[in-house]
Amino acid sequence: MAAQAQQETALEDSRRDREIGVEQEHLDRVYRRLEEKIHEAEFLMNDAAKRGQVGTPGALAERDAQVFRAGVHLNRLNNEFEDFLFGRIDLLLGKDGKKGPDGAYTAVEPAEGAVREDNTADIAETLHIGRIGVLDQDYAPLVIDWRAPAAAPFYRSTPVDPGRVVRRRVIRSKGRRVLGVEDDLMRPELKAFLDGHELAVIGDGALMAALGQARSHTMRDIVASIQAEQDLVIRAPAASVTYVEGGPGTGKTAVALHRAAYLLYQDRRRYAGGILIVSPTPLLVAYTEGVLPSLGEEGQVAIRAIGSLVDGAEATLYDSPSTARAKGSYRMLKVLRKAARGALELGPGGRTPQGRPASGGAAPNRTGQLAFGDDPADHDTGTPAPAPAGPPTRLRVVAFGRRLELEAAELERIRRTALGGTAPVNLLRPRARKLLLDALWAQSGAATRHSDPELAAELRSSFDEDVSTEDSFIAFLDAWWPELTPRAVLAAMADERRLGRWARRVLNPGEVRKVARSLRRDGYSVHDIAMLDELQAILGTPARPRKKRDLDPLDQLTGLEELMPVREESQRERAERLAAERVEYAHVIVDEAQDVTPMQWRMLGRRGRHATWTVVGDPAQSSWSDVDEAAEARDEALGTRPRRRFQLTVNYRNPAEIAQLAAKVLALAMPGSTSPSAVRSTGVEPRFVTTNNGNSTVVRDSLAQTVREEAARLLDRVDGTVGVVVAMQRREEAAKWLAGLGDRVVALGSLEAKGLEYDATVVVSPAEIADESPAGLRVLYVALTRATQQLTVVSGERDEPDDSGVPDLLRD
Numbered sequence: 001m002a003a004q005a006q007q008e009t010a011l012e013d014s015r016r017d018r019e020i021g022v023e024q025e026h027l028d029r030v031y032r033r034l035e036e037k038i039h040e041a042e043f044l045m046n047d048a049a050k051r052g053q054v055g056t057p058g059a060l061a062e063r064d065a066q067v068f069r070a071g072v073h074l075n076r077l078n079n080e081f082e083d084f085l086f087g088r089i090d091l092l093l094g095k096d097g098k099k100g101p102d103g104a105y106t107a108v109e110p111a112e113g114a115v116r117e118d119n120t121a122d123i124a125e126t127l128h129i130g131r132i133g134v135l136d137q138d139y140a141p142l143v144i145d146w147r148a149p150a151a152a153p154f155y156r157s158t159p160v161d162p163g164r165v166v167r168r169r170v171i172r173s174k175g176r177r178v179l180g181v182e183d184d185l186m187r188p189e190l191k192a193f194l195d196g197h198e199l200a201v202i203g204d205g206a207l208m209a210a211l212g213q214a215r216s217h218t219m220r221d222i223v224a225s226i227q228a229e230q231d232l233v234i235r236a237p238a239a240s241v242t243y244v245e246g247g248p249g250t251g252k253t254a255v256a257l258h259r260a261a262y263l264l265y266q267d268r269r270r271y272a273g274g275i276l277i278v279s280p281t282p283l284l285v286a287y288t289e290g291v292l293p294s295l296g297e298e299g300q301v302a303i304r305a306i307g308s309l310v311d312g313a314e315a316t317l318y319d320s321p322s323t324a325r326a327k328g329s330y331r332m333l334k335v336l337r338k339a340a341r342g343a344l345e346l347g348p349g350g351r352t353p354q355g356r357p358a359s360g361g362a363a364p365n366r367t368g369q370l371a372f373g374d375d376p377a378d379h380d381t382g383t384p385a386p387a388p389a390g391p392p393t394r395l396r397v398v399a400f401g402r403r404l405e406l407e408a409a410e411l412e413r414i415r416r417t418a419l420g421g422t423a424p425v426n427l428l429r430p431r432a433r434k435l436l437l438d439a440l441w442a443q444s445g446a447a448t449r450h451s452d453p454e455l456a457a458e459l460r461s462s463f464d465e466d467v468s469t470e471d472s473f474i475a476f477l478d479a480w481w482p483e484l485t486p487r488a489v490l491a492a493m494a495d496e497r498r499l500g501r502w503a504r505r506v507l508n509p510g511e512v513r514k515v516a517r518s519l520r521r522d523g524y525s526v527h528d529i530a531m532l533d534e535l536q537a538i539l540g541t542p543a544r545p546r547k548k549r550d551l552d553p554l555d556q557l558t559g560l561e562e563l564m565p566v567r568e569e570s571q572r573e574r575a576e577r578l579a580a581e582r583v584e585y586a587h588v589i590v591d592e593a594q595d596v597t598p599m600q601w602r603m604l605g606r607r608g609r610h611a612t613w614t615v616v617g618d619p620a621q622s623s624w625s626d627v628d629e630a631a632e633a634r635d636e637a638l639g640t641r642p643r644r645r646f647q648l649t650v651n652y653r654n655p656a657e658i659a660q661l662a663a664k665v666l667a668l669a670m671p672g673s674t675s676p677s678a679v680r681s682t683g684v685e686p687r688f689v690t691t692n693n694g695n696s697t698v699v700r701d702s703l704a705q706t707v708r709e710e711a712a713r714l715l716d717r718v719d720g721t722v723g724v725v726v727a728m729q730r731r732e733e734a735a736k737w738l739a740g741l742g743d744r745v746v747a748l749g750s751l752e753a754k755g756l757e758y759d760a761t762v763v764v765s766p767a768e769i770a771d772e773s774p775a776g777l778r779v780l781y782v783a784l785t786r787a788t789q790q791l792t793v794v795s796g797e798r799d800e801p802d803d804s805g806v807p808d809l810l811r812d
């Protein structure tokens with residue numbers, strides 16, 4: 001028996017080696033062709049450089065265009081040289097004989113007679129799929145770009161609906177070497193022949209091989225194993241709104257990133273306006289950042305955390321759930337509108353009573369840590385408040401030899417009239433100035449001096465000119481109607497009494513206290529960033545003279561400055577500059593959309609007023625408490641554009657053992673909803689550990705020690721990363737528990753775990769996580785669904801474990 005098994009293995013190995021050899025031959029051909037193309041690109045660059053020396057405007061423009069094109073080409077080839085060929089499909093003869101622009105036949109369905117009556121068939125076409133397309137000298141496809149229509153069957157074909165595909169192969173290669181192949185047979189009932197030989201089938205399929213791999217701290221692309229339901233989303237037409245829901249691990253983030261790459265491939269010109277991908281946390285941005293470059297896309301896509309969308313301000317703080325609820329809800333809009341108008345009373349310099357400069361930056365707090373909650377003892381600056389300067393209460397000018405004066409009451413009346421307009425507050429300043437001049441003019445009595453309207457008008461205009469150029473008038477206007485910045489207004493809201501006035505009948509006194517207190521911390525939270533953005537819209541920016549860029553004197557002479565990039569700027573810098581200057585996008589992708597608050601939806605809406613959208617999320621993972629209000633805000637941001645809805649149903653992350661446990665929390669958090677089905681099982685059940693010594697008391701040291709031991713245990717059992725998920729308030733403490741265990745293990749607050757995944761996780765005290773906010777059960781559901789292989793749950797003080805250590809929240 002053993003000898004027979006050995007023989008079979010040897011046979012299998014030799015078949016595998018033969019197939020690897022076949023793919024190696026193809027890869028060699030592709031590399032030879034790529035080298036030719038690189039030479040072409042280099043020749044173009046040199047040639048262009050020579051042309052540049054001629055120096056005529058026409059030659060300069062041509063040189064620049066060529067250098068640009070050749071540079072892009074070289075860049076792509078060099079980037080994608082690594083592991084860029086990853087797939088192959090062997091197809092039956094198609095229905096018609098038509099070929100697409102990439103040289104492949106376009107038919108999806110097989111021709112009649114492609115399968116013979118005895119269930120045999122010949123392979124009519126073989127296509128290799130890679131990160132970019134490569135044609136040979138005769139324009140036959142050596143590699144098809146994964147985003148091209150001809151590559152779609154690689155992803156769409158299933159045994160239920162195979163189309164023309166007989167065999168789908170995933171090729172694993174490193175540099176110039178093919179390392180392995182994994183095949184899926186789409187028509188297992190068929191005996192298919194390629195060049196007279198029966199088609200070989202190697203391995204158990206690529207998906208399982210991909211899913212079993214150890215995780216690192218960065219996400220990998222899934223280009224070689226995109227599944228049919230995911231492919232439908234990635235290639236959905238970009239018109240209007242693509243709306244994708246799916247449980248944890250169904251690939252929503254992966255799909256969103258691949259969709260960005262696909263859209264750029266499909267219509268680069270249209271998306272020259274940029275694609276914005278919004279992530280909930282900087283951790284998730286860092287985790288996903290490498291995926292697009294691996295797909296050959298970078299420049300036109302900006303991946304930003306929702307707390308980094310406002311230039312010059314970065315969210316570094318967390319708000320407690322109740323403060324977040326007040327700041328993120330629609331009610332805050334009313335408060336901000338009042339504040340923006342009321343803040344004029346700040347007077348010059350924009351100093352708040354707390355002494356914090358109103359234009360204060362987003363420095364991290366004193367300890368340099370991210371802070372959770374808004375306990376004044378921790379975060380108050382503690383600086384005694386100097387008296388505010390306040391706005392001036394009297395205007396005095398001299399005009400036409402007379403002393404004119406407006407008193408406080410009159411000034412107040414004028415301010416109210418000016419604010420009666422609906423324009424942004426900063427743009428109302430000219431109107432206020434005009435009303436002041438009207439009042440002074442009326443007081444001067446000069447209007448009655450001339451009955452001739454023309455003379456009267458002339459007199460008025462010289463009066464206006466005299467007064468408005470007077471130093472005292474200019475200084476008064478600057479102090480009385482200062483140009484407000486969003487930061488100044490937000491800082492002004494840190495004063496509780498003042499905020500109380502602006503928020504009357506909108507926020508309750510407790511909310512006012514908490515919001516004001518949180519705004520006294522150094523730095524901003526994600527919710528503050530949305531408030532800053534809203535304030536920017538409410539205040540407006542007065543037009544300023546445009547600063548001219550430094551120009552190359554030669555470009556100025558030839559008038560080419562608009563056509564050519566500034567000389568010293570590299571292509572990458574240019575792309576970055578354009579991205580930084582961009583305020584609106586052609587397509588906006590919102591990841592973890594279930595967590596976006598109403599105020600944040602307004603901020604996103606302003607960035608995609610004319611955009612098409614892809615919105616991905618999972619209501620069951622929402623940490624936002626008022627789901628209906630958020631849905632209303634989302635609908636407002638997306639407008640009336642038609643929506644195309646997709647549902648992802650398969651969990652690729654968690655093994656069935658972990659998914660089943662998480663489903664129990666889902667049933668509590670959102671009764672009636674269904675969990676995605678896990679695609680694999682590891683046979684390793686979640687482990688339950690309790691620090692509860694039997695009388696419901698937990699020694700704190702014991703919790704620290706237990707978590708540390710469990711993390712160390714998991715580090716021994718998995719090759720990749722271990723995440724320890726704790727309630728937000730324990731984050732700093734938990735990091736200390738893990739000191740010295742190395743960089744494969746990290747401690748995370750429950751909200752920070754959003755979207756991330758680890759080989760193994762330790763979830764610390766389910767009850768503590770669930771009790772932390774009104775959406776706590778959904779946050780716990782997120783925490784429990786982060787592991788790709790193993791999960792340990794450690795009960796804490798608040799949990800009630802049974803005899804097996806299973807805490808109450810995780811029992812049936």
Ligand SMILES: Nc1ncnc2c1ncn2[C@@H]1O[C@H](COP(=O)(O)OP(=O)(O)OP(=O)(O)O)[C@@H](O)[C@H]1O
Nearest residue numbers: 222225226227248249250251252253254652653755
């Ligand atoms: N077709 C696929 N082939 C291989 N791996 C996949 C595939 N689809 C998803 N995965 C993997 O499954 C994991 C989960 O994917 P992803 O993070 O995109 O899911 P998600 O739906 O955004 O999850 P969550 O809602 O929990 O944030 C990732 O490791 C991803 O690479």
